[in-house]
Amino acid sequence: MAQEKGRNLSEVQTRIGASHNINDLDRKLQFYGRWAPDYDQDVAALQYRAPRLAVDCLTQALPGPPHAALILDVACGTGLVAAELQARGFLQLHGVDGSPEMLKQAQACGLYQHLSLCTLGQEPLPSPEGTFDAVLIVGALSDGQVPCSAIPELLRVAKPGEPCQPPLHSPTFPSSHHIGLSTPWAK
Numbered sequence: 001m002a003q004e005k006g007r008n009l010s011e012v013q014t015r016i017g018a019s020h021n022i023n024d025l026d027r028k029l030q031f032y033g034r035w036a037p038d039y040d041q042d043v044a045a046l047q048y049r050a051p052r053l054a055v056d057c058l059t060q061a062l063p064g065p066p067h068a069a070l071i072l073d074v075a076c077g078t079g080l081v082a083a084e085l086q087a088r089g090f091l092q093l094h095g096v097d098g099s100p101e102m103l104k105q106a107q108a109c110g111l112y113q114h115l116s117l118c119t120l121g122q123e124p125l126p127s128p129e130g131t132f133d134a135v136l137i138v139g140a141l142s143d144g145q146v147p148c149s150a151i152p153e154l155l156r157v158a159k160p161g162e163p164c165q166p167p168l169h170s171p172t173f174p175s176s177h178h179i180g181l182s183t184p185w186a187k
Helices: 009-020 025-045 050-061 080-087 100-109 148-157
Strands: 070-074 092-097 114-117 134-137
Touching: 009 025, 025 100, 050 080, 050 134, 070 080, 080 092, 080 100, 092 100, 100 114, 134 148
Parallel strands: 070 092, 070 134, 092 114
Antiparallel strands: none
């Protein structure tokens, strides 16, 4: 899916909409694999703000200095969330994604200390219980992406009482796409 010159906003919206109509996991991962080289350009054309909004929430919710926090970016894609995190002083970033091609893009951005291939809903996260100070999932917690049945796995790797993802609807995308964080239980 090489970037076509002159692709208009409608074409970008159609491409993004197509991703949400694929429910078969293998087909979805193939789609994201083909889309990986153009993903950042396409979402920028839509002025996608979810990564910034999620990091705004995290910055307000997480106590302590950002550089000391170990953050897991779930469905990290190309690293858009990592760029926002690093701009706010978060330096200890781990990412997981189900698409090897998206992970290659994330690796190229050079912001993650560790990246793992993981298909949530199909396998557990490759981290011990209570590892992360915060777990973020931006734009991917929905049917056909990361299933809601994966939420217990997100909570498992978060330290008790630390921020983890529940839905806050993004104005940029349909209501099935979520951003945000919450404290799942008290320390």
